[in-house]
Amino acid sequence: MTTVEECSAAEQELPYNVFSRACPSRGTLEHVTGRWGALTLGALHEGSFRFNELRRRVDGVSEKMLSQTLHALERDGLVHREAQPTNPPRVDYELTPLGRAVTERLMSLIHFVEGRMDDVLAARERYDSARASR
Amino acid sequence: MTTVEECSAAEQELPYNVFSRACPSRGTLEHVTGRWGALTLGALHEGSFRFNELRRRVDGVSEKMLSQTLHALERDGLVHREAQPTNPPRVDYELTPLGRAVTERLMSLIHFVEGRMDDVLAARERYDSARASR
DNA sequence: CAGTATCCTCCAAGATACTG
DNA sequence: CAGTATCTTGGAGGATACTG
Numbered sequence: 001m002t003t004v005e006e007c008s009a010a011e012q013e014l015p016y017n018v019f020s021r022a023c024p025s026r027g028t029l030e031h032v033t034g035r036w037g038a039l040t041l042g043a044l045h046e047g048s049f050r051f052n053e054l055r056r057r058v059d060g061v062s063e064k065m066l067s068q069t070l071h072a073l074e075r076d077g078l079v080h081r082e083a084q085p086t087n088p089p090r091v092d093y094e095l096t097p098l099g100r101a102v103t104e105r106l107m108s109l110i111h112f113v114e115g116r117m118d119d120v121l122a123a124r125e126r127y128d129s130a131r132a133s134r
Numbered sequence: 135m136t137t138v139e140e141c142s143a144a145e146q147e148l149p150y151n152v153f154s155r156a157c158p159s160r161g162t163l164e165h166v167t168g169r170w171g172a173l174t175l176g177a178l179h180e181g182s183f184r185f186n187e188l189r190r191r192v193d194g195v196s197e198k199m200l201s202q203t204l205h206a207l208e209r210d211g212l213v214h215r216e217a218q219p220t221n222p223p224r225v226d227y228e229l230t231p232l233g234r235a236v237t238e239r240l241m242s243l244i245h246f247v248e249g250r251m252d253d254v255l256a257a258r259e260r261y262d263s264a265r266a267s268r
Numbered sequence: 269c270a271g272t273a274t275c276c277t278c279c280a281a282g283a284t285a286c287t288g
Numbered sequence: 289c290a291g292t293a294t295c296t297t298g299g300a301g302g303a304t305a306c307t308g
Contacts, residue, residue: 016251018244019173021194025251029244033167036281039153051290060155062282067291077257088289089288098253105246109239110152110163117150117159119232123211170301185270196302201271222269223308 028076032102036061036069041095041103042110044079048094078102162210166236170195170203175229175237176244178213182228212236 007023008015016025031037036058043049043057055066070093073079078099084090095103113120141157142149150159165171170192177183177191189200204227207213212233218224229237247254 014248016248018248019176019191019193024255025248028251028254029172029247030169032243032247033172035164038163038167042153057153059153063291064283064293065281068281075258075261076254077261078254083290087288089291091290098250098257102243102246102250105239105243109166109236109243112236112239113163113166114148114150114152114159116232116236117162120162120210120212121158123232124209127209127211197271198273198303199301202301217270221308223271225270 031069031072031076032078032106034069036065037073038106038110040066040069040073041078041099041106044093044095044099045103045107048082048092051091051093054093073099165203165206165210166212166240168203170199171207172240172244174200174203174207175212175233175240178227178229178233179237179241182216182226185225185227188227207233 007017007020007025017023018025018029020026032041039058039061040054043054049057051066051070054070055061055063058066061069070079070081074081077096080094080096080099082092082094141151141154141159151157152159152163154160166175173192173195174188177188183191185200185204188204189195189197192200195203204213204215208215211230214228214230214233216226216228
């Protein structure tokens, strides 16, 4: 039984507020934005994939972490798991409608960051050299 | 000297690709989407704040983690630190234009997740009860 | 106030081996 | 192929004390 802890932003009448420690939305946000969660959703944004296809797309993920990540996303209703009871087994993963909507916003963020990496790297050099000369 | 490792998506001619293990964009994405990075940017989206004001807004963050997070975001050029050399010291943090653009996309994601938490919680109950009955 | 310094704990995540 | 099980460890992150 999950009780929703007090986490509403009283003034604005928002039921869920990620800035509250106890709010379950913080957990879901972490599934979505966590290192492997974000990359897995990103991979699934391009279509439906089998377990090992996903592993190859998400460079560096281990079997364990991919499995764990997929379970969390499935539990949150963002990913659908389609298993054929054949031998050898075939399992396909794809985004649910909710997952697609979430991932759309995530990809907007990812693509924007990718597109501005030159600015980021320049800022880093400025920051580092300002520190080196002290 | 930072050399940009090979991380471009060759076909699409994108210079940076977060799905490559070695690409620096993956690091920046983690600063932005990490637990404390996301919440700190979210807090700064509402304006300029002092260190301890931020601490209070980001429920649960420790001094150490907030300090560390702000440094990373400042280094990436997303946050500007304005220090007055008074006594007692006064330091204000605010988003840079780049930080604001990134945070806009982040907030779109956060608000969407917050708004669909009822669906997420319902999905969890379905998932859990389907597992309990086996 | 705005942090840094230190110590310590615990768990996310990697490595490896195994299974239906 | 699509995972689970077990073991281990680096490092994220908390607690506490201290400083300009």
